[in-house]
Amino acid sequence: MIKHIVMWTLKNAADAPHFKAQLDSCRQLVPGMLAFEVAIRTAELEANCDVVLYSVFESSAALAAYQNHPHHQHVSSGLGALR
Numbered sequence: 239m240i241k242h243i244v245m246w247t248l249k250n251a252a253d254a255p256h257f258k259a260q261l262d263s264c265r266q267l268v269p270g271m272l273a274f275e276v277a278i279r280t281a282e283l284e285a286n287c288d289v290v291l292y293s294v295f296e297s298s299a300a301l302a303a304y305q306n307h308p309h310h311q312h313v314s315s316g317l318g319a320l321r
Contacts, residue, residue, distance in 0.1 A: 239272070240295045242304075245287040246321050253320045254278040254288045260313050261291055267307045270300025 248254060261276045273294035279285040295301040304310055 240298055240301050242291070242293045242295060242301055244291045246289045247286075248288040248320050250320070251279065251288050257289050257317055257320055260317055261289070264304070264307075264310050264313055267309055268300060268303040270296040271304060272296055 246257070248257060255278065258276045258278050265271075265274045271293065273292070275292045277290050277292075279288050293304075295304065
């Protein structure tokens with residue numbers, strides 16, 4: 239089992255809902271994705287980042303398939319300017 243956790247600080251924290259929506263579109267892209275959750279900072283909780291992705295894959299091969307999936311690549315390149 240591979241846990242994949244990524245955190246982002248955005249140029250404009252107001253973009254967090256859009257960033258989350260784009261990441262959510264990557265849910266269930268590949269077999270072997272066991273969990274996928276995207277969260278954004280809220281006013282009630284102290285945080286060091288604006289968006290966090292927590293995902294779990296059954297193997298490193300499943301994680302590699304996700305990272306190399308064309309949709310994931312498209313989303314990632316599109317979100318790059320917001321970081």
